[in-house]
Amino acid sequence: MNSEQLFEQIKQKQSFLCIGLDPEITKLPACLRDAELPLFEFNRRIIDATYDLAVAYKPNLAFYECFGTAGWKQLELTISHIRDHYPGILIIADAKRGDIGNTSKKYAETFFEILKCDAVTVAPYMGADSVLPFLEYPGKWVILLALTSNPGSDDFQFLSTGNHERLFETVLRKSKHWGNSDNMMYVVGATRASMLVKVREILPDHFLLIPGIGAQGGDLEEVVRYGFNDRCGLIVNSSRAIIYADASERFAEIAREKAVEVQRKMKDILGERL
Amino acid sequence: MNSEQLFEQIKQKQSFLCIGLDPEITKLPACLRDAELPLFEFNRRIIDATYDLAVAYKPNLAFYECFGTAGWKQLELTISHIRDHYPGILIIADAKRGDIGNTSKKYAETFFEILKCDAVTVAPYMGADSVLPFLEYPGKWVILLALTSNPGSDDFQFLSTGNHERLFETVLRKSKHWGNSDNMMYVVGATRASMLVKVREILPDHFLLIPGIGAQGGDLEEVVRYGFNDRCGLIVNSSRAIIYADASERFAEIAREKAVEVQRKMKDILGERL
Numbered sequence: 001m002n003s004e005q006l007f008e009q010i011k012q013k014q015s016f017l018c019i020g021l022d023p024e025i026t027k028l029p030a031c032l033r034d035a036e037l038p039l040f041e042f043n044r045r046i047i048d049a050t051y052d053l054a055v056a057y058k059p060n061l062a063f064y065e066c067f068g069t070a071g072w073k074q075l076e077l078t079i080s081h082i083r084d085h086y087p088g089i090l091i092i093a094d095a096k097r098g099d100i101g102n103t104s105k106k107y108a109e110t111f112f113e114i115l116k117c118d119a120v121t122v123a124p125y126m127g128a129d130s131v132l133p134f135l136e137y138p139g140k141w142v143i144l145l146a147l148t149s150n151p152g153s154d155d156f157q158f159l160s161t162g163n164h165e166r167l168f169e170t171v172l173r174k175s176k177h178w179g180n181s182d183n184m185m186y187v188v189g190a191t192r193a194s195m196l197v198k199v200r201e202i203l204p205d206h207f208l209l210i211p212g213i214g215a216q217g218g219d220l221e222e223v224v225r226y227g228f229n230d231r232c233g234l235i236v237n238s239s240r241a242i243i244y245a246d247a248s249e250r251f252a253e254i255a256r257e258k259a260v261e262v263q264r265k266m267k268d269i270l271g272e273r274l
Numbered sequence: 275m276n277s278e279q280l281f282e283q284i285k286q287k288q289s290f291l292c293i294g295l296d297p298e299i300t301k302l303p304a305c306l307r308d309a310e311l312p313l314f315e316f317n318r319r320i321i322d323a324t325y326d327l328a329v330a331y332k333p334n335l336a337f338y339e340c341f342g343t344a345g346w347k348q349l350e351l352t353i354s355h356i357r358d359h360y361p362g363i364l365i366i367a368d369a370k371r372g373d374i375g376n377t378s379k380k381y382a383e384t385f386f387e388i389l390k391c392d393a394v395t396v397a398p399y400m401g402a403d404s405v406l407p408f409l410e411y412p413g414k415w416v417i418l419l420a421l422t423s424n425p426g427s428d429d430f431q432f433l434s435t436g437n438h439e440r441l442f443e444t445v446l447r448k449s450k451h452w453g454n455s456d457n458m459m460y461v462v463g464a465t466r467a468s469m470l471v472k473v474r475e476i477l478p479d480h481f482l483l484i485p486g487i488g489a490q491g492g493d494l495e496e497v498v499r500y501g502f503n504d505r506c507g508l509i510v511n512s513s514r515a516i517i518y519a520d521a522s523e524r525f526a527e528i529a530r531e532k533a534v535e536v537q538r539k540m541k542d543i544l545g546e547r548l
Contacts, residue, residue: 022377024380060373060377062371062373062377062378062380062381062384063377063380065380065381065384065388066380066381066383066384066388067388068346068350068384068388068389069343069346069347069350072342072343072346073343076342076343094373096371096372096373096397096400097336097370098370098397099334099336099368099370100422100423100424100426101424101425101426103296103334103336103337104336106298106336106337106339106340107336107339107340109340110336110339110340110342114339114340114341114342115342123370123372123397123399123400124399124429124430125397125398125399125419125422125430125431126370126397126419126422126424126426126427127422127424127425127426127427127428127429127430127431128425128426128429129424129425129426130424130426131426145399145400148374148399148400149374150374150375150400150401150403150404151375151401151402151403152374152375152400152401152402152403152404152405153400153401154401155398155401155402155448156398156399156401156441156444156445156448157399157401159433159435159436159441159444160435160436161433161434161435161441162433162434167430167433167435167441170430170433171430174429174430
């Protein structure tokens with residue numbers, strides 16, 4: 001999928017919502033806890049209830065790996081379910097990988113060939129050769145960490161790296177030459193929405209993946225004010241606020257209601273701005 | 275395992291060698307390629323041939339994940355084999371993980387509770403709360419990326435972050451307060467051995483995991499000259515130069531010969547310096 005196709009999907013669904021599929025066993029509805037494949041069953045029902053409201057799903061690998069092979073199997077089933085029933089939706093492996101070149105090549109194989117995801121989040125610390133192997137797959141995306149939404153983002157991402165620039169800005173400026181706006185996006189946390197001004201100075205055209213809306217306290221209007229571009233340019237993720245909105249047997253229905261609330265706001269925003 | 279126990283093992287084996295278990299299917303001996311569990315079978319034979327020469331084994335997750343659930347199963351079997359037959363050897367999951375707090379917590383569960391590794395490599399970019407959950411396990415280790423051995427390490431790790439300090443030094447200086455020398459080590463690539471002087475100024479006591487010896491061109495003597503401390507303080511990794519030294523049916527025997535060569539050098543170094 002290239003950026004134009006992503007933009008088409010955004011216009012068609014009137015949404016730039018990504019739903020994070022981070023199933024924690026202790027938070028799953030009681031009715032699912034004894035299921036044979038509880039993570040997959042949970043995801044499947046969330047996906048079936050929201051596929052027309054979201055342009056992307058983002059499973060975070062941590063929530064699957066912690067069940068070992070059983071977790072990986074349910075991740076594979078989740079991705080296949082989206083692929084088979086709702087083609088065209090962007091599948092983002094939130095894996096935050098990155099290693100020396102020959103090793104990143106293996107991770108790229110894993111996420112793009114084996115799991116058949118469209119995009120994978122990558123950590124920038126190890127530099128170009130840790131990222132480039134992911135960019136060798138036409139139609140696939142690297143989503144590079146730039147500015148994250150957690151408290152620890154203060155520790156290194158805001159360090160001054162000279163030339164009136166902070167580390168996250170250096171990451172953006174250097175890495176934008178590794179790929180282009182059809183194969184690279186960036187993670188920019190919503191809890192720092194005003195920083196999007198700086199991000200857009202460096203990257204006017206790239207899509208940005210914005211975590212931190214909802215449970216982490218980010219604000220959609222702020223993000224749009226500073227980050228929206230002429231092709232939307234934003235994918236806004238919500239995980240817990242949607243998928244754990246309810247823990248009864250009606251969880252999928254309530255998750256849909258929460259997703260509809262977000263999608264309506266997005267529809268208004270797209271109507272005003274495009 | 276604490277640092278004292280690790281030092282005891284180093285003295286006992288007269289070795290500070292870590293063997294990287296990075297089985298690539300195309301490089302495996304032909305006699306194993308049709309095995310039901312080729313990665314595990316390869317690892318098992320390497321381990322059985324080298325367990326008395328190495329103080330640590332370091333499987334890199336990328337080489338297992340790229341086979342999906344079958345890969346994870348073989349990783350689990352590999353770790354169990356070391357645990358069951360050679361207790362006391364440090365098992366390092368080279369995973370380079372790191373995510374927001376509640377997600378890193380899941381990764382910590384995966385590597386310490388499910389896979390029962392002793393240590394996991396973690397990327398620093400997301401800061402303290404991405405690392406702290408791994409430090410809540412007594413006897414377990416975080417091995418934080420500081421200075422990596424790949425060409426891309428130039429992109430960000432050497433950026434000047436003020437106060438005559440570079441990013442990798444800031445990572446060392448800030449993060450050393452998150453844990454202590456009994457639960458944190460650092461990755462410092464051997465291809466930058468002279469940088470170990472700077473590392474030792476900041477971290478005189480910590481163990482360092484040194485990749486890049488062998489195939490990546492690092493030099494053992496250089497590493498020892500600049501990085502050795504009064505409890506050795508070094509774990510030197512070699513992967514390809516040992517495990518792929520031979521591709522015949524004698525691969526494990528030849529791997530042992532290569533490991534013996536390294537261990538003899540280490541024995542001499544330990545004899546001279548302790």
